[in-house]
Amino acid sequence: MSHAISGVLIHLMIQVFVILRVLTRPHRDPSSRIAWIAVIASLPVLGILLYLLFGETSIGRSRIKRLQQVFKELPETASLRLSSTEQHHKSVPEQYRHLFSTGRSISGFENIGGNTASLMADSNSTIDAMIADIDEAQDHVHLLFYIWLGDHNGTRMVEALKRAASRGVICRAIADDLGSRKMIHSPLWKDLEAAGVKLARALPIGNPLTRPLHGRIDLRNHRKILIIDGRVTYCGSQNCADPEFLVKAKYAPWVDIMIRLEGPVVQQNQYLFISDWMSSTSDDIGHLIKQDLPAPQEGFPAQVIGTGPTVRFSAMPEMFESLFHAARQELIISTPYFVPDESMLSALCAAAWRGVNTTLIVPARNDSWIVAAASRSYYADLLKAGVHIHEFQGGLLHAKTLTMDGEVGLIGSANMDRRSFDLNFENNILFYDHDLTSQIRSRQQAYISSSQLVSLESVQAWSLTTRLWNNIWATMSPVL
Numbered sequence: 001m002s003h004a005i006s007g008v009l010i011h012l013m014i015q016v017f018v019i020l021r022v023l024t025r026p027h028r029d030p031s032s033r034i035a036w037i038a039v040i041a042s043l044p045v046l047g048i049l050l051y052l053l054f055g056e057t058s059i060g061r062s063r064i065k066r067l068q069q070v071f072k073e074l075p076e077t078a079s080l081r082l083s084s085t086e087q088h089h090k091s092v093p094e095q096y097r098h099l100f101s102t103g104r105s106i107s108g109f110e111n112i113g114g115n116t117a118s119l120m121a122d123s124n125s126t127i128d129a130m131i132a133d134i135d136e137a138q139d140h141v142h143l144l145f146y147i148w149l150g151d152h153n154g155t156r157m158v159e160a161l162k163r164a165a166s167r168g169v170i171c172r173a174i175a176d177d178l179g180s181r182k183m184i185h186s187p188l189w190k191d192l193e194a195a196g197v198k199l200a201r202a203l204p205i206g207n208p209l210t211r212p213l214h215g216r217i218d219l220r221n222h223r224k225i226l227i228i229d230g231r232v233t234y235c236g237s238q239n240c241a242d243p244e245f246l247v248k249a250k251y252a253p254w255v256d257i258m259i260r261l262e263g264p265v266v267q268q269n270q271y272l273f274i275s276d277w278m279s280s281t282s283d284d285i286g287h288l289i290k291q292d293l294p295a296p297q298e299g300f301p302a303q304v305i306g307t308g309p310t311v312r313f314s315a316m317p318e319m320f321e322s323l324f325h326a327a328r329q330e331l332i333i334s335t336p337y338f339v340p341d342e343s344m345l346s347a348l349c350a351a352a353w354r355g356v357n358t359t360l361i362v363p364a365r366n367d368s369w370i371v372a373a374a375s376r377s378y379y380a381d382l383l384k385a386g387v388h389i390h391e392f393q394g395g396l397l398h399a400k401t402l403t404m405d406g407e408v409g410l411i412g413s414a415n416m417d418r419r420s421f422d423l424n425f426e427n428n429i430l431f432y433d434h435d436l437t438s439q440i441r442s443r444q445q446a447y448i449s450s451s452q453l454v455s456l457e458s459v460q461a462w463s464l465t466t467r468l469w470n471n472i473w474a475t476m477s478p479v480l
Contacts, residue, residue, distance in 0.1 A: 015040060018048050029341065035476060091301045092432050095326070096408055102322045103303045103430050106315040109271075111303040115263030115431070119439045123243040126234070126258045127153045133228045133260075134160040140170040140288070142227040142273045144202070146179040146220065146413070147239035149247065150186050154240050158188045162195040170198070172285075174276055176221045177201040179239075182247075200280040202425075219309055222424035224258075224413050225273050230288065233261050233269040235304075235429045236411055237400045248396075251367045255392070257399035257443060259411060259436070261302070265429065268304035272427055300433030307414065308425035316414050316421050319430070320402070321347040327356045327404045332444045334361040334392075334401045337368065338375040339417040339477045345378060349385035357388075361447050363398075364391035370473050371417060376459075377467075377474035383456040390451035397447060400428075401440055409437040418477055 022036045040047040091113045092100060100111035120126040134141050134157075141164055148154055161171045173192065175184055183189055184201060193199055202221035226234040236258030243253040261269075267289065274285055307316045317340075324331065324347040331351050338360065340348065352358040360382065366372035379389060402410040412428025414420040431437075462470075 014048060018051055096432055099322055099326055100303050102319055103305045106311060107304060107306045109268045109304050111301045112264045113301040114297040114299040115261055115265045115302045116299045117436050118260045120258045120260065123238055123256050126238055127156060129260055130226055130234060131156060131160040133232050134164050137164050137169045137228045139229045142172050144174040144223050144225040144273055144276060145240040146176045146222045146224065147241060148175045148180040148183045149241040150183050150188050151242045151246055153242045155188065157240050158192055161192060161197050165196040172198045172277060174200045174202050174280060177204045178220055200277060202276065202280055219423050221276065222413050223427040225269055225427055227266060227270050227273055230270055231262060231266060233266040234258050237398050237413060248367050251365055251396040253395040255395050255397045255399060257401060263299050265302040265304060272304060272306045300431055302429055302431040305428045305430055309423060317341055317344050320344055320416065323402060323404055323410060324348050324351045327351050329405045330357045332359045332403045332441060334397060334399045334444055334447055335416045336363055336396060336398045337371045337415040337417040338362050339371055348387065349381060352386035359388045361390045361392055361397060361451060363396045364393050367396060373470045373473040374477045377470035379454060379459045383459060389454040390448050391454055392447055392451045394450040401444060403437050403441045403444060407434050407437055408432050409440050
């Protein structure tokens with residue numbers, strides 16, 4: 001009996017210690033603390049293990065130390081600017097400058113003018129354009145994908161890199177160790193290495209049993225970046241795969257969006273890639289960052305926003321909320337995963353309440369049933385505020401887009417969920433340009449045309465079981 005009592009007391013002491021850690025960890029919103037305390041208290045042993053595995057966002061001391069060293073070796077991000085900072089600031093109207101100030105506070109990059117962009121027609125066209133650019137490369141190719149599959153498009157990318165390497169182009173490729181695990185452990189990866197392509201695995205998992213000792217196991221590099229010769233870059237939602245996405249074929253096609261950019265903003269994307277590369281390898285390529293950018297040409301101002309668990313807490317939600325609050329006429333958003341925090345939900349509802357024509361487009365069928373349930377728990381509040389919700393019917397809408405008042409846009413890899421906010425390394429580009437915004441807005445309208453409008457009446461008609469199910473997962477979203 002005494003042994004049993006001692007065991008219970010030891011468990012209670014550990015439980016109290018972990019709860020105190022939950023309460024004293026910095027940068028955790030109250031709802032997250034409450035959710036974790038509920039999990040720890042209701043699941044006596046499992047709850048503690050879950051928190052130790054997934055409750056904190058540290059990438060590990062050794063990785064933090066390496067990142068700090070990398071940033072010391074690289075030029076300051078503020079140096080990636082034109083000779084006349086005031087000149088390119090003037091290209092952004094006064095009412096939008098605070099948005100780019102928010103972006104600068106996150107990554108340190110200035111908004112920088114003289115950029116041009118092309119919106120890709122679809123996923124296959126994106127891969128075609130990427131491969132055409134790689135085939136034209138003269139000096140280097142830098143590629144980073146969260147998911148890189150060994151399917152038709154993935155194999156075509158492998159062959160393009162091998163061709164470039166064979167003619168002396170230095171090719172560097174990073175793939176996330178979890179998202180691209182099948183590629184990394186396939187013969188294609190070995191073929192790339194044999195062809196002279198320099199390879200790196202982002203956030204390697206290693207031994208799953210000891211991995212939690214070196215940082216949280218599910219922190220991932222979710223970025224999608226391609227840079228050719230420091231003059232061309234791509235940004236958007238697309239991974240290196242066929243739209244049929246065979247690993248989750250029942251949700252296909254994956255509907256993505258990408259833009260191809262030229263201009264000074266390419267160097268900001270280059271900075272993100274190089275920081276990821278140098279933190280994953282011993283290869284110092286900081287010299288590829290050009291501090292003296294060319295004089296501004298005709299083109300629009302843009303700014304790279306790189307976020308992740310080593311960047312300021314709540315950075316990405318702040319960027320989204322700044323855009324929500326700035327909208328005056330129209331706000332259109334597409335995202336595959338919508339699990340906002342309280343302040344973001346309030347900001348989105350506030351836009352609609354003050355008369356902004358606010359539209360949210362999400363997939364009707366989501367590859368994550370947990371996210372789908374949590375997302376729908378917010379429908380009633382959004383619809384009551386006047387937000388138009390459209391559920392896309394033509395596959396899994398994976399495009400992450402935001403257009404505001406027909407002039408400002410945000411595109412990239414970040415979803416509107418807790419994982420993108422707190423756990424993933426993401427890359428996005430904020431821009432001010434009527435033409436590009438109009439093109440993306442037209443694509444958003446195409447998504448709406450393939451969607452079903454959700455009505456408040458239909459949501460209010462949901463059964464008690466459905467509402468309970470959705471709300472349970474929304475309540476748990478801070479720990480997901």
